[in-house]
Amino acid sequence: KNQVEQSPQSLIILEGKNCTLQCNYTVSPFSNLRWYKQDTGRGPVSLTIMTFSENTKSNGRYTATLDADTKQSSLHITASQLSDSASYICVVSAQVDMRFGAGTRLTVKP
Amino acid sequence: GAVVSQHPSWVICKSGTSVKIECRSLDFQATTMFWYRQFPKQSLMLMATSNEGSKATYEQGVEKDKFLINHASLTLSTLTVTSAHPEDSSFYICSAFPQPGWTGELFFGEGSRLTVL
Numbered sequence: 001k002n003q004v005e006q007s008p009q010s011l012i013i014l015e016g017k018n019c020t021l022q023c024n025y026t027v028s029p030f031s032n033l034r035w036y037k038q039d040t041g042r043g044p045v046s047l048t049i050m051t052f053s054e055n056t057k058s059n060g061r062y063t064a065t066l067d068a069d070t071k072q073s074s075l076h077i078t079a080s081q082l083s084d085s086a087s088y089i090c091v092v093s094a095q096v097d098m099r100f101g102a103g104t105r106l107t108v109k110p
Numbered sequence: 111g112a113v114v115s116q117h118p119s120w121v122i123c124k125s126g127t128s129v130k131i132e133c134r135s136l137d138f139q140a141t142t143m144f145w146y147r148q149f150p151k152q153s154l155m156l157m158a159t160s161n162e163g164s165k166a167t168y169e170q171g172v173e174k175d176k177f178l179i180n181h182a183s184l185t186l187s188t189l190t191v192t193s194a195h196p197e198d199s200s201f202y203i204c205s206a207f208p209q210p211g212w213t214g215e216l217f218f219g220e221g222s223r224l225t226v227l
Binding site: 045 | 152205215216223
């Protein structure tokens with residue numbers, strides 16, 4: 001069983017709208033959680049990195065939250081743009097291990 | 111930010127031939143590099159972890175003799191797909207850590223698309 005579950009699997013929204021992607025994990029002991037954006041045919045690019053003590057971290061229109069107690073994280077995208085269309089991958093690290101979520105494929109339509 | 115470069119970005123080869131993909135850390139020394147493969151519309155699948163100067167650690171189900179990984183220097187790791195077959199066609203991505211236990215950003219290459227005819 002994958003230790004990192006992302007939802008939804010795919011999402012279509014209109015340009016300008018907000019959306020929230022979810023990441024639930026069971027990886028233990030928790031070290032950090034990373035959100036990446038991957039454009040089709042490209043390597044992933046880091047959006048945020050969160051450690052145990054961080055609840056919220058923003059990077060422009062991207063805001064990630066972390067609840068280490070419930071082992072849940074979310075990535076909120078504000079005022080979406082066409083260029084936000086990509087796969088968003090949640091990566092959770094234990095001390096010596098990394099687990100990748102299956103990703104959420106976001107499509108922003110005009 | 112740190113840069114990880116992959117070469118070639120795409121390659122087409124005939125079935126039965128071997129293909130080498132390079133992963134270079136351009137502005138830092140990468141003691142640890144990771145290799146992934148990614149099928150269309152799926153997430154990254156970790157294939158192996160390589161530490162400079164030692165043998166790679168392969169994930170369960172990944173054939174060591176099929177996917178040869180060499181990490182001979184702190185800035186270069188190579189993945190060789192031996193006797194490639196059409197089912198090996200995939201997107202291969204590498205990533206790098208500056209040091210073991212690094213908890214900061216994981217730097218990814220741009221990926222290499224392999225098509226085996």
